[in-house]
Amino acid sequence: MKRSNLPDRRGYFGEFGGKYVPETLMAALDEFETAYRGLRRDRAFRSELDDVLRDFVGRPTALTEAKRFAELCGGMRLFLKREDLNHTGAHKINNALGQALIAKRMGKKRIIAETGAGQHGVATATACALLGLGCVVYMGEVDMARQELNVFRMRLLGAEVVPVTSGSRTLKDAINEAIRDWVTNVRTTHYIIGSVLGPHPYPLVVRDFQSVIGREALAQLRKRTGSIPDVAIACVGGGSNAIGLFYEMLKHDSIRFIGVEAGGRGPNLGDHAARFSGGALGVLHGTRSMVLQDEFGQIAETHSISAGLDYPSIGPEHAYLQQIGRVEYYDCSDDLALEAFHKLSECEGIIPALESSHALGWLLRNGASIGSGKIVIVNLSGRGDKDVPQIAALEGR
Amino acid sequence: MNRVRKLFQRLKTEHRCGLIAYITCGDGPTIEIIRALEDAGADAIELGVPFSDPIADGPVIQAAAMRALKNGTKISDIFTIARAVRERSEIPLIAFSYLNPVLRHGIEKFADHAHAAGIDSVLLTDLPAEAAAEVKPAFKAKGLGSIFLLAPTSSDARIAVVDRASDDFIYYVSTMGVTGARSELDPALLTRLDEVRAQVRKPLAVGFGISKHEHFALLQDRCDAIVVGSAIVRAVADGDEIGAATRAGEIVRSIRMI
Ligand SMILES: Cc1ncc(COP(=O)(O)O)c(C=O)c1O
Numbered sequence: 001m002k003r004s005n006l007p008d009r010r011g012y013f014g015e016f017g018g019k020y021v022p023e024t025l026m027a028a029l030d031e032f033e034t035a036y037r038g039l040r041r042d043r044a045f046r047s048e049l050d051d052v053l054r055d056f057v058g059r060p061t062a063l064t065e066a067k068r069f070a071e072l073c074g075g076m077r078l079f080l081k082r083e084d085l086n087h088t089g090a091h092k093i094n095n096a097l098g099q100a101l102i103a104k105r106m107g108k109k110r111i112i113a114e115t116g117a118g119q120h121g122v123a124t125a126t127a128c129a130l131l132g133l134g135c136v137v138y139m140g141e142v143d144m145a146r147q148e149l150n151v152f153r154m155r156l157l158g159a160e161v162v163p164v165t166s167g168s169r170t171l172k173d174a175i176n177e178a179i180r181d182w183v184t185n186v187r188t189t190h191y192i193i194g195s196v197l198g199p200h201p202y203p204l205v206v207r208d209f210q211s212v213i214g215r216e217a218l219a220q221l222r223k224r225t226g227s228i229p230d231v232a233i234a235c236v237g238g239g240s241n242a243i244g245l246f247y248e249m250l251k252h253d254s255i256r257f258i259g260v261e262a263g264g265r266g267p268n269l270g271d272h273a274a275r276f277s278g279g280a281l282g283v284l285h286g287t288r289s290m291v292l293q294d295e296f297g298q299i300a301e302t303h304s305i306s307a308g309l310d311y312p313s314i315g316p317e318h319a320y321l322q323q324i325g326r327v328e329y330y331d332c333s334d335d336l337a338l339e340a341f342h343k344l345s346e347c348e349g350i351i352p353a354l355e356s357s358h359a360l361g362w363l364l365r366n367g368a369s370i371g372s373g374k375i376v377i378v379n380l381s382g383r384g385d386k387d388v389p390q391i392a393a394l395e396g397r
Numbered sequence: 398m399n400r401v402r403k404l405f406q407r408l409k410t411e412h413r414c415g416l417i418a419y420i421t422c423g424d425g426p427t428i429e430i431i432r433a434l435e436d437a438g439a440d441a442i443e444l445g446v447p448f449s450d451p452i453a454d455g456p457v458i459q460a461a462a463m464r465a466l467k468n469g470t471k472i473s474d475i476f477t478i479a480r481a482v483r484e485r486s487e488i489p490l491i492a493f494s495y496l497n498p499v500l501r502h503g504i505e506k507f508a509d510h511a512h513a514a515g516i517d518s519v520l521l522t523d524l525p526a527e528a529a530a531e532v533k534p535a536f537k538a539k540g541l542g543s544i545f546l547l548a549p550t551s552s553d554a555r556i557a558v559v560d561r562a563s564d565d566f567i568y569y570v571s572t573m574g575v576t577g578a579r580s581e582l583d584p585a586l587l588t589r590l591d592e593v594r595a596q597v598r599k600p601l602a603v604g605f606g607i608s609k610h611e612h613f614a615l616l617q618d619r620c621d622a623i624v625v626g627s628a629i630v631r632a633v634a635d636g637d638e639i640g641a642a643t644r645a646g647e648i649v650r651s652i653r654m655i
Contacts, residue, residue, distance in 0.1 A: 010527070018528065019525060019527070019528070020496055020523045020524060020525070020528065021452075021523055021525065022452070022453040022522055022523055022546065022548070022570075023525060023526075023545070023546035023547060023548040023550075023551060023555075023559075023570065024546075024548035024549070024550055024570060024573060024574075025550075026525055026548075026550070026551070026555060027548075027550040027551065027552060027555070028550070030552075166459060166463075167449065167450065167463075172450065173450075176450050176451075176452050179452045180452060180453075180455075180574075180575045183452075183453065183573065183574055183575055184573050184574035184575065185573070186550065186573065187550075187573070280501070281500070282497050282500060282501065283496045283497050283500060283523065284450065284497065285450075285452070286523070291497070293497065293501065295501070296471045296472055296498060296501060296502075297448075297472070297497045297498035297499070297500060297501030297502065298448065298449040298466060298498065299449045299450050299497070
């Protein structure tokens, strides 16, 4: 398969994507798209971005072979793409900085963002501090409680963190509130959405900024193994770290792609965030995709041990890649993710984010079917420091 | 010709600015409230379909939607309400929803059920005019009008697109922001309204934030109708259930002052 030239001009990946927003925002989306199309190939912009990614974020991130963990998974050659080593501790900074640089060029002095795990909020607050932009982050009250450390970090970075008390008080509600702010302040404000979600052009822009992950990984793997991977695996919340790893690899027909969703505590609606097994075609937050909802079209509440995967919709490009059969999607339960979290910590000396632990959990359970000679890459999307207090509380320590 | 289109023709011959009343279906005794709104002089009713994630709504309508959903309100209840109104009244009814509940019901099935229940037109908040083709043919086949929004940020090109796509009238969003009563109208509104009106052929209704007679007085010569939403929804919630309809009617009377 050639790497797709999607989305089309109207922002669709097949039947998924598009722009479903109140009229007030249409002009801002057009403005953002025009600005981005101009900057996408602009030398000065690219080199400014490359400089901050190198000198501030610390790219390229390492590629680490995980031999001891691989043995537990059935003995493949396993490589971890170390997005946890980015400044601020996750892949989110790649997108936050890219968009903040665009906002600055557009003359927008105020940035808003939503956050679930707090990683995107921290990344956005960091980018704003670096570039001298005002920053307001919306975060559900439930998430604020389970990611307290990140709330404090955002405030240290000078951002205002606004608790969201509506609905399920998690990521979905934080996005609702961010959109309401944007509708009100759109002339002065840019909304930095944290994943490959939302109305066009966000899924395109965020993918472009995250695709640095796969580009680096391919070059690093070639150097280390002389070849491309057989299997690429990533966890999927909205889907930005997964698209980031997969995008440059999609042109290689031989690579098998696996996205891992949050299986939560079981298959009933409300107990997980597995959009492909439990969702239906719908429109949420400006994009048409697979959405967890009840039979009346009301959006369902979701559950995951990891705040970053706890969301009822999925990026439209993933819905497309699933539909055409290019990427396989599975889910990993809370318990299995926790098991992988501990295993990686103990046998590799790397504490993974709970989100990334879902990708590792899938491999732990299913690795034996892959074959021992195969080269496997997992996107280690973030570090687990933020999750330590939650896990300590959960496990009574 | 549907009842909404007829209404705007009548308003034109009467040289009068109409008042459209929005309510969240399933929050309070909806059928009684509609009767009271009509008795108080409302010219048309917007039947708000409650949605779990109302991104274009402020706190008042958000809370109403949550109450309605908690009461178990489903899209089929909107049809039941419309049928009950139709038993005694020819007041124009406009279904006002986010896209997802309608998508889930099925666009064609929705058009069928809405038409059979006596609903005249449909406005989907998060469906911009560019995507009109996704619903319009199905709505049109049942004689339902499609209504689209314009906003202060809409460019001239978009104004033209919305004018073409809207069947019965255009809903002009008065201000930047979500729904909710405001004490003052947006200072830029009146000039902008004159500019927009000069560019469109369809009737223009103005909504968001309108809650007082002063607003109505300022707007009545500049548009074909005003929409009152949060002020009514708040009055419904602000007291016991028995008085809800009366309180809603009083809002309409106080705004029209007739
Ligand atoms: C470390 C980490 N990984 C993954 C995710 C999920 O997001 P996405 O699917 O967009 O990569 C998050 C979101 O907060 C995160 O913090």
